[in-house]
Amino acid sequence: MAGVNQDRCPGVLRPHQAADGAMVRVRVPGGQTSGTALAALGRAAERHGRGLLQLTSRAGLQVRGLPSDLPDAFEAAVAAAGFLPSASHERVRNVVASPLTGLHGGLADLRPLVRALDDALQADDALAGLSGRFLFGLDDGRGDVAALEPDLTYRALGPDHGLLVVGADRGRAVALEDAVPALLALARGFDAARAASGVWRVRELPGWVDGLVGFAPVPVPPAPEPPLGAVGAHAVVGVPLGFLSPVQLAAVTAVAGTGAVVVTPWRSLVVGHGADRLAELTAVGLVADPTSPWTAVSACVGAPWCASGRVDTQALVRSVAAEDRRWPRTHVSGCERRCGAPAGPHRDLVAPTRDELLAAAEPRLVVHV
Ligand code: SF4
Known part of the structure; x- marks a missing residue:
């Protein structure tokens, strides 16, 4: 049976012991961070580990090559950078959001929804045991996150309303202001239903999906090509193999300053207001050319x-x-x-x-x- 094994998803407080040392996974809800926070995490990675920041397919970050007995100073540095607001819920803060939401395009600015969902998730004691593999998606209407097939998705149809989608294609209408409680209620329902079966993902429990009242098949939007290069005032750069080196990180934080950096699920970064400084980013090996093999x-x-x-x-x-x-x-x-x-x-x-x-x-x- 799928998913009957123990949930081994790593976190900061539960490192994975790899051949190159301990590896921790840092959740970044919605991929939303800043040049300041990223620089602080990079300093901790350089001081205690391999120094690279590894971008994940869920818009998170991993630090590798750490001592197997994780130094308290590393955990403290991650927390001080804002990446560990909750010890009890750190591994369930799995939220992907349209990376350019609120910056360029899309039908709604979902950045406030990312924060609201993250806050509510951390405040929900019942969801502390949700699987580390369970994924919330917030799609601002462009279809990029929907293509990742999160377990539960809010898909914007306009600035203040959208669809609540379970799995790939079962949905119902929902107002933006009701999206967070609706998402959490569904997550609690799934967590209770999955306990007997031992599965982790919604797609592994079709009977639960079929039993939801008020949901009907909804069309799956076509997935757009991940953006790259200058997008409006912003820069989107690919990170070859997903490993951001200290030199590349320094270039990103120099361009972003204290402003927004968004980790995308496609091993790339959105550097806020960086469009006119793309050359500084590509000079250190980051990718802005859509024809590059690295894409x-x-x-x-x-x-x-x-x-x-x-x-x-x-x-x-x-x-x-x-x-x-x-x-x-x-x-x-x-x-x-x-x-x-x-x-x-x-x-x-x-x-x-x-x-x-x-x-x-x-x-x-x-x-x-
Ligand atoms: S797919 Fe690659 S990273 Fe994953 S377990 Fe195998 S060798 Fe390791």
Whole structure:
């Protein structure tokens, strides 16, 4: 039966012991943070761990290479940066939101809803035991978060109303002001229903979904391409393989200052009001070109940092990224668990050789005139 194992999702207070040391996962509801907070987290990562900030497919951040006995000073630094407001609920604060909401496009500014949902979640004692895999989604109407198939989604249809969607496509109308209590009531209902079965995700419990009163099939919006480059006044930059180096972080925080930085679920960052300083970001290897191989090729952590990895996936991908080839959406995994694989259609390569990986791409056509 799916999901009967113990919920092993890591958090700051429950590190995962990897081959390269302890790894912690830092929740960033809605991906919403600031240059100041990100810089503080980066300093803690450099002082106690590998120094990299790893972006996750749920718009969170991971710090790796930490001592197995996590230093109190590291936890204190994470908390001081604002990333650990609740010890009891830290692993259930899984909220993805449209990264550009309130900044550019969309039918509604859902940033206040991110804060309201996070606050209400932390105040709800009954939800402290919700699975660390359970995902809330807040889609401002552009369809980007809906494509990630969260367990529960508020999907805006206008500035003050939208759909409450359970799983992929069962929904009902809801006013924006009622969205948070409605989402939490559904989460409590699911948590009670799932207890006997041991599953973690809504899609694993279709009988519960079918039994909800007042919900009917709703259309699934088409998923837009993740943005990249200048978007209005803002910069969206890809982070190759999702690992943000100290040099890259310094560039991001220099551009953002104390302003907004948004972690996206696509291993990229929105740097608030950074559109006219894109060159500073690309100069340190961040990606603003939609044709870059880094927009199409991703990899799990792989060997040697992960003990299960049969190949060094990151080195493999870096070795081919400079090749002048056209890449279909491709994910490279070091073993069959396929960590970090994208949600949409993609070419799935498990522990490939370099030749096998190159064979997955096509040479660019060069036209001489
Ligand atoms: S897919 Fe396998 S090798 Fe890659 S990070 Fe996950 S467990 Fe490790």
